[in-house]
Amino acid sequence: MASNRExxxxxxxxxxxxxxxxLIDEMxxxxxICHDLEGPGVTTTNLASFREFHAQLRGAIPDLRIEILxxxxxGEKVVLRTHSYGTHTGGELGIPxxxxxxxxxxxxxxxxxxxxxxxxxNFLDQLSFYQQLRLxxxx
Numbered sequence: 657m658a659s660n661r662e663x664x665x666x667x668x669x670x671x672x673x674x675x676x677x678x679l680i681d682e683m684x685x686x687x688x689i690c691h692d693l694e695g696p697g698v699t700t701t702n703l704a705s706f707r708e709f710h711a712q713l714r715g716a717i718p719d720l721r722i723e724i725l726x727x728x729x730x731g732e733k734v735v736l737r738t739h740s741y742g743t744h745t746g747g748e749l750g751i752p753x754x755x756x757x758x759x760x761x762x763x764x765x766x767x768x769x770x771x772x773x774x775x776x777x778n779f780l781d782q783l784s785f786y787q788q789l790r791l792x793x794x795x
Contacts, residue, residue: 660768661727664734667766667773672722675714680707684773693778715748717758732769738762744789751789760785 658666667683670676680703690700693709700706714720720742728735741759760781767775 657771659729660732660734660766661729663768663771663773664727664729664736664766665724668722668724668736668738671710672714672720677707677710680710682772685769688773689775691775691777692780693776695782712748716746716753717742717744718746719743720758732767732774734766734768736764736766738764749789751791754789756788756790758785758788760788 663683670679671683684703684706686703687701688703688706690706692698693700693706700709720740723739723741724736725739726735726737739759739761741757744754744756744758747753761784762781763779765777766773
């Protein structure tokens with residue numbers, strides 16, 4: 657059986673980098689809770705909402721690549737520090753494609769139960785993300 661660290665790495669490589677939506681049901685509990693992925697204070701509590709978010713982000717940035725820089729695993733939790741990048745060429749985020757390169761950092765904590773993701777906490781550099789989409793002009 658794969659370790660939680662191996663499962664976390666597989667999650668990012670397969671589901672995010674390769675776009676394997678068919679693995680979401682295999683890798684995530686149906687009753688999983690996802691904190692702050694869609695924005696600060698937003699909690700996603702069903703797989704349909706997560707699938708929609710995944711489709712929107714990958715549709716807006718089809719060449720999205722998430723590089724894992726560090727992992728720390730203890731018990732049922734894995735903490736990952738990531739670097740994400742790609743090009744905003746799709747309109748799925750509700751704004752016209754900008755063609756801008758996107759480059760942002762994140763820290764994600766995944767909690768596993770029975771070899772599947774049960775809960776996640778997502779700390780994304782959303783300020784940088786929105787600036788790169790030219791949605792904010794803040795320095």
